[in-house]
Amino acid sequence: VGGLKERLITLTSHGLSVKVATNAWRLILERANEALSNLTDDQVLKEVSPGRNRVIYLWGHLTAVHDAMFPILGLGDRLHPELDAIFISSPDKVGAQLPPVGELRRYWDEVNGKLLSQFATLSENEWLQRHRSMSDEDYAKDPTRNRLAVLLSRTNHLSYHLGQITLALK
Amino acid sequence: VGGLKERLITLTSHGLSVKVATNAWRLILERANEALSNLTDDQVLKEVSPGRNRVIYLWGHLTAVHDAMFPILGLGDRLHPELDAIFISSPDKVGAQLPPVGELRRYWDEVNGKLLSQFATLSENEWLQRHRSMSDEDYAKDPTRNRLAVLLSRTNHLSYHLGQITLALK
Numbered sequence: 001v002g003g004l005k006e007r008l009i010t011l012t013s014h015g016l017s018v019k020v021a022t023n024a025w026r027l028i029l030e031r032a033n034e035a036l037s038n039l040t041d042d043q044v045l046k047e048v049s050p051g052r053n054r055v056i057y058l059w060g061h062l063t064a065v066h067d068a069m070f071p072i073l074g075l076g077d078r079l080h081p082e083l084d085a086i087f088i089s090s091p092d093k094v095g096a097q098l099p100p101v102g103e104l105r106r107y108w109d110e111v112n113g114k115l116l117s118q119f120a121t122l123s124e125n126e127w128l129q130r131h132r133s134m135s136d137e138d139y140a141k142d143p144t145r146n147r148l149a150v151l152l153s154r155t156n157h158l159s160y161h162l163g164q165i166t167l168a169l170k
Numbered sequence: 171v172g173g174l175k176e177r178l179i180t181l182t183s184h185g186l187s188v189k190v191a192t193n194a195w196r197l198i199l200e201r202a203n204e205a206l207s208n209l210t211d212d213q214v215l216k217e218v219s220p221g222r223n224r225v226i227y228l229w230g231h232l233t234a235v236h237d238a239m240f241p242i243l244g245l246g247d248r249l250h251p252e253l254d255a256i257f258i259s260s261p262d263k264v265g266a267q268l269p270p271v272g273e274l275r276r277y278w279d280e281v282n283g284k285l286l287s288q289f290a291t292l293s294e295n296e297w298l299q300r301h302r303s304m305s306d307e308d309y310a311k312d313p314t315r316n317r318l319a320v321l322l323s324r325t326n327h328l329s330y331h332l333g334q335i336t337l338a339l340k
Contacts, residue, residue: 016318017188021191024322049220127187128186152322155326156325159327162330163333167222
């Protein structure tokens with residue numbers, strides 16, 4: 001009975017750490033949505049600091065990076081792989097035609113909505129499994145390179161650019 | 171034997187999620203140290219964007235917030251509570267005398283070094299226990315408000331301001 005109780009406590013604790021991590025993702029995403037919805041169309045075209053990226057570029061960049069999480073996490077195909085050429089391979093202001101703000105907002109909501117609903121389908125143990133962009137051999141060498149690590153890394157990436165985007169807010 | 175094996179796998183997985191979280195903290199901290207060590211003294215006094223916080227203020231702010239993690243995580247007393255008046259209660263550029271850069275760098279290294287060594291003393295289960303700024307009753311209502319949640323929150327806070335600090339780099 002002692003063993004069973006211990007096992008149950010551990011299982012609960014483990015589910016808890018995944019829940020803490022998905023809560024953190026959700027919280028930063030909510031803050032990003034709030035910041036982005038409070039920006040005027042003029043502010044969206046502003047550079048976050050003189051000579052630096054414009055908000056619209058960072059927004060597209062985040063959308064492309066989040067969209068790439070589907071295959072990395074083994075959650076299916078990307079919804080908008082065409083964004084990479086504009087927002088990952090190219091820097092801002094090199095003449096690439098950016099999608100209109102309204103369209104970008106739709107992609108952003110679509111990608112993040114689907115990610116959140118897919119996250120809910122993963123069990124705690126599946127979060128600790130290797131992500132798709134690494135081999136079985138590399139995972140054996142370093143088991144911390146798993147889905148949870150990808151989630152924390154992308155949460156930090158979102159926070160990083162959110163800190164920049166808020167500089168364009170009044 | 172099946173039950174034991176399952177328990178061992180779960181225990182390992184659970185230790186893994188704490189390791190993933192402390193790795194993420196360490197990684198962002200290393201990036202912050204690199205950014206801060208590449209800034210000239212002039213850049214440290216620069217605003218990250220016109221009219222916004224100066225790098226030195228954000229640096230002190232991060233030092234104060236990290237220092238406050240000791241009592242919140244139940245890891246002992248703060249090293250520099252005097253920083254709060256300058257870097258948390260007051261905004262930048264209100265006339266408060268900021269410590270010299272060299273002194274701030276010493277505090278920063280001291281606080282983060284001690285945090286990292288203290289993190290290593292916590293067991294996986296202790297990371298999932300409630301943090302000190304909440305009551306037993308509140309924890310019972312929401313067990314995700316634990317030490318691990320504080321760590322992820324502070325990692326995101328660091329990423330957020332690091333995104334701003336890098337704008338002052340050439």
